[in-house]
Amino acid sequence: MSEMDPHIELIDRYIRGELSGLELQAFLTKLQSEPAFKAQVEQQEKIAALVYAFGHAQMKQYLRQKTRHRGVFSLSNKTKYYAAASVLLIAFSTAIILWKINPEAGNKMPLTAKGDTLSAEKKEVITMAKEQARGNDNGDTSKNTEVIAQNAENNLPPAIEELNDDEFTASAESPEPIVIASNIQAVAISLNSPVMSQKSMKEETAEMKPARKFKTEAEVAKPTTSRIDDNKYVTENGGTGYKMPETSRTKKQVLRFSFTFLESIEKTPAVEIDKYNDIYFVRCFNIVYGNPLVYEWQNRYFLHSGIKTYELKNLPLQNGQKTPVSAAQEVTDPAILSLIGR
């Protein structure tokens, strides 16, 4: 201790902003009057700065590594369950497609058995998983915190759509509520499957007209397929299908929501919404945070967070449009609550 340079501690205190009053005054005077002391201060400042910068860089690197690791924003257990359910969906939809394309072969397949085991709840989960998978396809991690959902127009006739290889879909047939958004996961939940008995499952699959992958113009020209008319196609497997005209096909609107939950001294639940770059920014005041989801039903929008559901009024908005902060009305209508499964 006796060999210690007494200036080092003093300079450290200066660097850390611990000097004040007369002590600081004396230090500054010494700094100005003694070049050797000034040089020592500068040198010590730089070493301190290096250590500081080193610490900052190390911690930043640590956070980058840890937070960019897939594990941080990877799927939750619930979502993993949905993902697993999506495998079931693919298997089931493939079975339907094959069955429709080749009914004889289909009869040999255990389709009814699958239908039996597919409860309404599972079907819902599968639908969610399908949409979840779509949301995650592009690898955009923002999908985990920002929601994309599909709002199918209601009351349109069943349509067959051109699909990607791994995609299967059918148009919405009834004005049932659809989950539009949550700020946690890119999930869209279709709740149009009240009870899925074996019979109703068969009826539904018959009505839905399973989606098939249509070929491009060039592929259609190949001998294996033939184009019958403008809208009718024969697939490689011998099945036929109709491509709906562009104007009558189901159009899907993508709505993105981003939520901020705030509390104010007024305890009244309220929301303020504005829309920029096609994203709805919803600021929720005094609304309990808990896996928020937005449902659309008959052009009405409902935010469910925690255990309560509120109606979001004045939606949809145009870009740049903003709703004032207004009290959020809690939905108590059991009909609506039952539709969204609460």
Place this chain on the structure above:
Amino acid sequence: MQIFTISDERVLTICEMSETTTGKDQQWLERLQSGDQEVLVLLYKNNHTMIRSYVLKNQGRNEDAEDLLQDALIVLWQKVQQENFVLSSKLSTYIMAVCKNLWLKRLGKQQRLEGEDKILPHLHVTADNFSEISDFKHLQKAMDEIGETCKKLLMMFYFDGNDMEQIARKMQFANADTAKAKKYQCFKKLETLIKSRFNKSDFIG
């Protein structure tokens, strides 16, 4: 139906006043104070959505939000290490407030580590211009060469802002004087290494 308008800033202030720390926050604070960096990752995960939403709404991008939140957590880390740190709001509210301050400074093209967020107020060198003043690899090597104990001690002193008593307690030295002596040795060791490695014009004034 009550209608009211509150600016973001006011909401934040009100939140800070009306909210209190939760038991979970307290646990996390204690873990942070004991040097558990894993808590930062949890806090990042829990607050990412909120901060991202704020940044996107205020002329920022996803990358900005990530960077901002990382910096805010570093500020939190440093603050928590200080003995007199008292959290009077929820952790998430505190993080949001720090993010807001940092973001407003960035928008105003101000330096990030100014004012009360700066642990070493008289330093004019920040992590931002770190690469300009020295070669990171040289410093990393020098820091490695002084040994793990010295590295930890100097970082606790200059980066975390701990005082000698805290360092003595955390590093299990006999007392603050022992910590001070050890810090002196470590500082001198690093100084010697740096003087031998770095160009005089780059580093030693």
